[in-house]
Amino acid sequence: MSVSIPYALSAEITHRCPLHCAYCSNPVELAKREHELSTQEWIRVFTEASELGVVQLHLTGGEPLMRPDVDQLIRQARELGFFVNVITSGVGVTEKRMQQLVDAGVDSMQLSIQASEPGLADAIAGSRAHEFKQKTAALIREAGIPLHMNVVLHRQNIHLVEEIIEMCVSWGAIRLELANTQYYGWALLNRQHLLPTRAQLAAAEEAFFRAKARFDRQIELIWVLPDYYEDFPKPCMGGWGEISMTVTPDGTVLPCTAASSIHTLTFESVKERSLEWIWRESAAFNSFRGFDWMAEPCRSCEHRFRDFGGCRCQAYLLAGDARQADPVCQWSPHHELISDILSSLNQDHDEPSVTAPHRPVPSYSYRGRFKKNGGMTGDHI
Amino acid sequence: MIAWGQREQLRLRSPARLKFDKARQTDMLLLPERVVNLNPTAGAILWLCDGTRSAHQIIGELEAKYNQSNLQEDVLEFLTQAIERGWIEKCP
Ligand code: SF4
Ligand code: SF4
Numbered sequence: 001m002s003v004s005i006p007y008a009l010s011a012e013i014t015h016r017c018p019l020h021c022a023y024c025s026n027p028v029e030l031a032k033r034e035h036e037l038s039t040q041e042w043i044r045v046f047t048e049a050s051e052l053g054v055v056q057l058h059l060t061g062g063e064p065l066m067r068p069d070v071d072q073l074i075r076q077a078r079e080l081g082f083f084v085n086v087i088t089s090g091v092g093v094t095e096k097r098m099q100q101l102v103d104a105g106v107d108s109m110q111l112s113i114q115a116s117e118p119g120l121a122d123a124i125a126g127s128r129a130h131e132f133k134q135k136t137a138a139l140i141r142e143a144g145i146p147l148h149m150n151v152v153l154h155r156q157n158i159h160l161v162e163e164i165i166e167m168c169v170s171w172g173a174i175r176l177e178l179a180n181t182q183y184y185g186w187a188l189l190n191r192q193h194l195l196p197t198r199a200q201l202a203a204a205e206e207a208f209f210r211a212k213a214r215f216d217r218q219i220e221l222i223w224v225l226p227d228y229y230e231d232f233p234k235p236c237m238g239g240w241g242e243i244s245m246t247v248t249p250d251g252t253v254l255p256c257t258a259a260s261s262i263h264t265l266t267f268e269s270v271k272e273r274s275l276e277w278i279w280r281e282s283a284a285f286n287s288f289r290g291f292d293w294m295a296e297p298c299r300s301c302e303h304r305f306r307d308f309g310g311c312r313c314q315a316y317l318l319a320g321d322a323r324q325a326d327p328v329c330q331w332s333p334h335h336e337l338i339s340d341i342l343s344s345l346n347q348d349h350d351e352p353s354v355t356a357p358h359r360p361v362p363s364y365s366y367r368g369r370f371k372k373n374g375g376m377t378g379d380h381i
Numbered sequence: 382m383i384a385w386g387q388r389e390q391l392r393l394r395s396p397a398r399l400k401f402d403k404a405r406q407t408d409m410l411l412l413p414e415r416v417v418n419l420n421p422t423a424g425a426i427l428w429l430c431d432g433t434r435s436a437h438q439i440i441g442e443l444e445a446k447y448n449q450s451n452l453q454e455d456v457l458e459f460l461t462q463a464i465e466r467g468w469i470e471k472c473p
Binding site for chain 1: 398404411414
């Protein structure tokens, strides 16, 4: 099988984070600090990635700035020729810290926010963070670094789409990704509190297009579709193991951050193998390359070249088999797993409060505060 | 015909960066959230947008390098597109 050359590496340099978002994409089993790769180990990973053809490096986490060696990592990455993007919650960024990042050579920064109202934003993050973020946005701009922002949308903030866009424009962002929640890890655990109703979604889409017309020249706006409400699944990147990979804090190499949820695969670590071997030879990376692994209906479906059968993680988490069609697909034999959730949700929430669901914030399983025996029931297949 | 002067110096627009990638043996333009594989001509043009050369000079150098005399139109078209896409800009 021909193996392509990867473009991007997401380095989750730590899972530590001052925030506790209930939709965090980190696995429910967070990597512990003592298992994190050392500075030298990360530099080796970056060097191998560069030789493999990776040109873009995303430093992410958790909160990457929790690692005191992040400047050193950025400097090394720049020497290797990477475009270095730092994805931050914005907490703990001082003027001095920002200057260190700039001196080290950071190319762009992506700041995550939770909402446009501080109270709600802090409730979602499980932490008082919103006011820091505004300061961080200003520091990034003053340093001349392009500011990208992102927000995860769900039932508690999706009515604020237009306000969120206004806020990001006023903070000076040049790009904003409005990502409807993807249900893996923490988000799947909290799905019943996060999934918006159909009416909320329709209102949000209208708000998005209104704002897009208003601000089109000032900010690039990206709308990540809520796949549960689509007829067909989102495409899996450019295909599994085709364009990018993720390295977790302890050195495990994944095709994407959500993939660790697929327990039927064994993911190799840079502590034992070279990155090149893992990318080219490992069973996990080769499992879903090409099209031969597919089951029907994907196997003979003409959409397979475009969507690759959808998300492998979602197929595993919902249908119990990563080779199946993504249950979001209306042709999937497991599609009821999605449609049943949606129909019961949309019956229960038959109320008109589309624009202002000022219900109290629900009892999330906050990331990192999850009680082992408390949350895994009911909603988690 | 074009909105910018051929004598103004051109440079990459921050934070865009060029890289020759050994693994692919190609010039690549690196942008936030995006990577562009450049064909050899596009790569050759963009490497010359280093803040010291004008479009006029870039055309001259490329014509000398490729031993041709008719590159003006193609190079200007590419540079115009590159400005529109935000890859390069005029030096202030
Ligand atoms: S497997 Fe799923 S989460 Fe991973 S990249 Fe593909 S679509 Fe995204
Ligand atoms: S059957 Fe498979 S390939 Fe076809 S649209 Fe559905 S998920 Fe995609």
